[in-house]
Amino acid sequence: MTEKLDCTGQVVNKTLQTIAAYDDRFHLLRVMADREALAGSDILDVIDWFCNQHHRWAASTVRQYRAALCQELDRAQIHPSRRPIFEVRLSKGPEPKVGGPRKTSGKKRKSLPQDQFLTLIDALADSGKSDDLLIRGFLAFGAALFLRPVEYIQARVSGTTLIVQNAKATNGRANGASRDRDIGPMGAKAIATLRTFLAKLREAVALAGCQKKVHNRLAARLARLCKSLGIARVSLYTLRHAGIATAKSWMSPLEVAAAAGHATSRSATSHYAKKRTGWGLKLAGKPSPACIATVTDSPKAFRSDFRLPAVTTTQDRNHNRMIAEPIDSQSYWLALESPAVFTEVEEPTQMLVP
Secondary structure, eight states, rough: OOOOOOOOOOOOOOOHHHHHHHHHHHHHHHHHHHHHHHHSSSSSHHHHHHHTTTTTSSEEEEEEEEHHHHHEEEEESOTTTTTHHHHHHHOOOOOOOOOSOOGGGGGEEEEEOHHHHHHHHHHHTOOOHHHHHHHHHHHHHHHHHHOOOGGGGGGGEEEEEEEEOOOOOOOOOOOEEEEEEGGGGHHHHHHHHHHHHHHHHHHHEEESHHHHHHHHHHHHHHHHHHHHHHHOOTTTHHHHHHHHHHHHSSSOOHHHHHHOOOTTTTTTHSSOOGGGGSOOOOSSSOOOOHTTSSSSSOOOOOSSSSOSSSSHHHHHHHTTTTTOOOOOOOOHHHTTTTSOOSOOTTTTSOOOOO
């Protein structure tokens, strides 16, 4: 069977989860087409209706719907001479909308000042609830390691190296199936706590039956906490943005991309928080040279002035909405230590949590 290539020459590969998601999107399109133009009974009619919906959806939504239609088109019994006609039509239309109100995903918070971060950490410090402890782990390790929330489930620690399975590794979207990063600068206690956090998170997912249930539960709890503290809503993904912005102050564009699991160095610039919102801290080490080598360099990535001063003045802190302390990895982890909240009962003093 001949491998299918996209317009960039990449081999198209999809996970079962992606296939199921595209099936759902096609069903949604078919229902809309049938309701609006009685065109939902045939894939070719749906394509024709879809390609005429100019300026209705954002470019990212058009790409997802187009991919769903292409998947369904591959399954359809169509004469080989007709298939290229519809493939070309799909590649050209519809035209995406420009401007308009931002959707929910576009409104998600992408920055978090240190003072608000520490307020959240402190509010969770004395809680003995398992969900609060997991949230605290997501906050602390998210700012330092900036994994996607779902990536913690399969992440593992080998010595002083963190190995992560990339969540978006299909169709050339990541720098390979996995990535690694030196976490030695975090210190032995923080690394030990990370191991325990990962184990406790996996236990919670196994008990709930799926990662999404745990994620939604923790996200809802974090939203309630933010509201009670008078802080604009923070999501678990916000810490990935904060971590990447912070890393831009001391990592090169290629190093940031490798640590984030991006295929190119441009992604962190185009879709993530700006470096000016970062904290100016070195919270962990860098990816390995082999991992960095898997990233494609982009001329549009940030290039200069990406090192922040170690200490800022009070005026600078007020202007940038961040605080200067702690100014290094060691003081960051020490500042977040608390009594052993992840430790088993028989070992009450072995583990500290960031």
